[in-house]
Amino acid sequence: MKFGDYQREALKTDQVPYRSDTDKELTKKVVPLLGLAGEAGELLSEYKKFLRDGEGHKLFGERVEEELGDLLWYIANVASKFDLNLDEIAQKNLEKVRDRWGDLVCSIKNFDENFSNQQSFPRRFEVELRKEVQGGQDKVQPYLNGEKIGDGLTDNYPEDDGYRFHDTFHFAYVAVLGWSPVIRALMKRKRKDDKQYDEVEDGGRATVIDEAIVALVFNYARGHNFFKETSTVDSQLLKTIKSMTSHLEVKERTTGDWEKAIIAGFSVWRQVVENSGGKMFVDMDNREIRFLSS
Numbered sequence: 001m002k003f004g005d006y007q008r009e010a011l012k013t014d015q016v017p018y019r020s021d022t023d024k025e026l027t028k029k030v031v032p033l034l035g036l037a038g039e040a041g042e043l044l045s046e047y048k049k050f051l052r053d054g055e056g057h058k059l060f061g062e063r064v065e066e067e068l069g070d071l072l073w074y075i076a077n078v079a080s081k082f083d084l085n086l087d088e089i090a091q092k093n094l095e096k097v098r099d100r101w102g103d104l105v106c107s108i109k110n111f112d113e114n115f116s117n118q119q120s121f122p123r124r125f126e127v128e129l130r131k132e133v134q135g136g137q138d139k140v141q142p143y144l145n146g147e148k149i150g151d152g153l154t155d156n157y158p159e160d161d162g163y164r165f166h167d168t169f170h171f172a173y174v175a176v177l178g179w180s181p182v183i184r185a186l187m188k189r190k191r192k193d194d195k196q197y198d199e200v201e202d203g204g205r206a207t208v209i210d211e212a213i214v215a216l217v218f219n220y221a222r223g224h225n226f227f228k229e230t231s232t233v234d235s236q237l238l239k240t241i242k243s244m245t246s247h248l249e250v251k252e253r254t255t256g257d258w259e260k261a262i263i264a265g266f267s268v269w270r271q272v273v274e275n276s277g278g279k280m281f282v283d284m285d286n287r288e289i290r291f292l293s294s
Contacts, residue, residue, distance in 0.1 A: 002087060003076075003086040003087045003089075003090050004085060004086055004087040006072070006076060006086070007076040007079060007080060007085070007086040007087075010072075010073050010076040010077060010080075011076070011077065011080050013073075014077060014080075016028050016031045016032070028081055029078075029081045029082070032074050032077040032078045032081060033078060035070075035074040035077070036071065036074045036075065036078065039067055039070040039071045039074055040071065042067050042070070043064065043067040043068070043071065046060060046063040046064055046067060047064075098254075099254040099255050099256060100235070100238070100254070100255045100256050100259070101256055102254065102256055108178070108252075108253075108287075109252075110123075110178045110284065111178055111179060111201070111249045111250075112178075112189075112191060115191050115193065115194075115197075116193070118189070119189055119190065119191045119192065119193060120189060121174055121178070121183075121184070121187070121189060121284060123283075123284045123285050124281070124282065124283050124284065124285060125144070125145075125281075125282050126144075126279055126280070126281050126282075126292065127142060127143065127144050127171055127279070127280055127282060128142070128143040128144075128277070128278065128279045128280075129141070129142055129143075129165055129167060129168065129272055129277050129278065129280075130142075130143055130277050131276050131277045132152065134152040137152075137154060138154070139152030139153055139154055139164065140152060140153045140154075140164040140165055140167075140277065141153075142167050142186065144187065149186045149187060150167075150186040153165075153166070153167070161222070162269070162273040163218060165269055165272045165273055165277070166214055166218065166269075167182075167183075167186075168265055168268050168269040168272055168280065168289075169214045169217070169218070169262075169265040169266075169269065170182045170183045170210065170214065171183060171265075171280060171282050171289060172261050172262070172264050172265030172268065172289045173210070173261050173265070174282055174284065175261070175264065175282045175283060175284055175287060175288055175289040176257060176260050176261035176264055176287045176288070176289070177250055177253050177257055177258070177261050178284055179248075179249065179250040179253070180210055181201070181202050181203070181206040181207040181209075181210045182207055182210045182211060184202055185202070185207060190202040200247075200248070201248060201249050206248055209244055209245060209248070212244065213241055213244060213245075216237070216240070216241070217233075217237065217241075217262055220233075220234065220237055221266060226266055226269070226270060227262075227263055227266040227267075228270065231263050232259065232263075233258070233259045233262050233263070235255070238255040238258055238259060239255070241255075241258055242255060242258070260287070264288060264289050265289065267291075268280055268289050268290065268291045271291040272291065275294035276294070277294060278291060278292065278293060278294040279291075279292040279293050279294075280292060
């Protein structure tokens, strides 16, 4: 049976009472919502009995099947009351979970593959974040092929929190996503042969968004021990990132891709911080970034 067919048949058994004209609309929506909560509680209650009684709860499978059926009825009813189609809900949900949990494909198209080598990221390269004194301050300076790229960085924060090494995250985005307007500018690989790419994809606004994402994720990571004990990123944070980049080429990357880039970046960043700098290897071919040495 298709979800849409079930939804139509289930609606025929709707017994929601109407107490008055004034609360008619509210009642017909609130009752199935409360029903969902109630049936979820019933399902948990059956599992509680199973934990308590073990194999003695002979009807556990049958009860779970019944409660899941009741949940399905209320889900269908809520969808109907809000003028939603259960078939479409199921399809969109599958698309969402595939976007988040689907396998990362290493052969995904690189955004600069149609540009010259001078305007493309090298597919594999080493970069070093070196701690040095500049203008009487301790700063972190990126080096590529033994040459400085960009300016030395400090934490720009009252306390030592390691943000001066945050270029690690931009390099992780290059490795996993094939994207970082910040690094493209530092490496002088902007795609100037195409005005649209030069102004939009590699321009100032995209660069600010790149930096904003790094700052946003870093602030979130601060409250989660910088992902030391977890390999998952909050879904709402990933949605925010997708929204921020919805007009850019990186919109093609999934929330799962972003999660891998973020976790990989913090894995290397923690090692860089621990060693007060170090070399890392950016591998776009295999969509990974690795810490090499201090």
